[in-house]
Amino acid sequence: MNKVNQSVGKYRWTICGLLFFATTVNYLDRQVLSLLSPKLSEEFGWSNSDYANITAVFQFIYAISMLFAGRIIDKLGTKKGYILAIVVWSLGAIMHAFSLPVGTAFSTFMVWIGVGAVPVSIAGFMLSRAVLGFGESGNFPAAIKAVAEYFPKKERSLATGIFNSGSNVGAILAPLTVPIIAELYGWEFAFILVGVIGFVWVFFWLIFYEIPSKQKKLTKAEFDYINSDETEVIETVSETNEEKVVWFKLLGYKQTWAFVFGKFMTDGIWWFFLFWLPKYLEAQFQMKGTEIVLPLSVLYSMTMVGSIFGGWFPMYFIKKGYTAYDGRLKAMFFIALFPLVVLLAQPLGHFTFWIPVVLIGVGASAHQAWSANIFTTVSDMFPKKAIGSIIGIGGMAGGLGGVLVSKLGGYLFDYYEAQGHIQTGYTIMFVLCAVAYLIAWSIMKLLVPKYSPINDL
Secondary structure (H helix, E strand, O other): OOHHHHHHOOHHHHHHHHHHHHHHHHHHHHHHHHHHHHHHHHHHOOOHHHHHHHHHHHHHHHHHHHHHHHHHHHHHOHHHHHHHHHHHHHHHHHHHHHHHHHHHHHHHHHHHOOOOOOOHHHHHHHHHHHHHHHHHOOHHHHHHHHHHHHOOHHHHHHHHHHHHHHHHHHHHHHHHHHHHHHHHHOHHHHHHHHHHHHHHHHHHHHHHOOOHHHOOOOOHHHHHHHOOOOOOOOOOOOHHHOOOOOHHHHOOOHHHHHHHHHHHHHHHHHHHHHHHHHHHHHHHHOOOHHHHHHHHHHHHHHHHHHHHHHHHHHHHHHOOOOOHHHHHHHHHHHHHHHHHHHHHHHHHOOOOOHHHHHHHHHHHHHHHHHHHHHHHHHHHHOOHHHHHHHHHHHHHHHHHHHHHHHHHHHHHHHHHHHOOOHHHHHHHHHHHHHHHHHHHHHHHHHHOOOOOOOOOO
């Protein structure tokens, strides 16, 4: 334990632990479908485009909901807003197990309103993914807001990196458990069991979380430390009384657009890795069921290192005298170089499947390092009352980028599979994955080259 923690306490890390737990559950819930996609595609006769449409529904609803999720979190406050989010997404996860009756009702309704028939299995999973996406959109706005409440700026990227590594843990636990559960008890039970875990988290959140100004478990020394670099007035009243921030005003800042473009260019890459890698292993190496457990577990274990390292990396530059934002952006440039190794995944993949697994793991690790920093640029630039809204706007952009990536992938894979060259489709997608971060960083640097905080909200 360092001297700072000894003198001021460490309760803020308990909150970080809860955020880590929630993010782990978040990624467990969203990954069940991708791990079972080869089995479900065979059972229901889905094409790559059908699967892309199902995943795109999640991403589209997630994207649109992110815009409102940030506002809802700002309005309800972190405590109530987070509970609402995780209850909704846990119910959405459980709905997947009942996709056939849900799909029958939804398909009948679509015919009744004159839209046309939708295959029952596709309709059921689409509706379930929509509910899941709506609920999961609240996770990152709430978590980033909680970090801004409980951590001084110099610790926020580390705290974000730690809680964001929950996405890696969820991604690791899912392939270790979901295929086995599905094999033993059926795919429906896998969705139910993972969905129930969210309700366990709510119990602990109710016990341990409160805003710092009302948190009885927080010492005065730690409270003062948390707010030591703040220029804004510390909250002494309920969060719901915060002054409303107008969306259109936020869109007038280059800082907003830097975050938005960075998310648009890179979120879809992570989701491509998350949703399509099981199908890639099946298409490229004929791996199914429990065969994918070890390679995916290794790959996602690598990403945990990226998330923690990404949270620490900017502190190296900050200690050298850079502002938090400038140090973060410098770190993000070096991070953006690592995904370039994904360009070698296909050319070297004919030797052994472990080569693309490791190379894609490096790219996915870089994304998590990138993510830990791009989220924290918001709290570098904007006052606390606007953080949820900015995260929501950027999250919407990232979700829409994810929709485009999924739709493009589904089209390319079906097109080249029909020609007997599905590997070409994956080659094209891996090129996009490799260069997206450098493009994103260049635009962000162009829009906000130096630290420029917003002080007029």
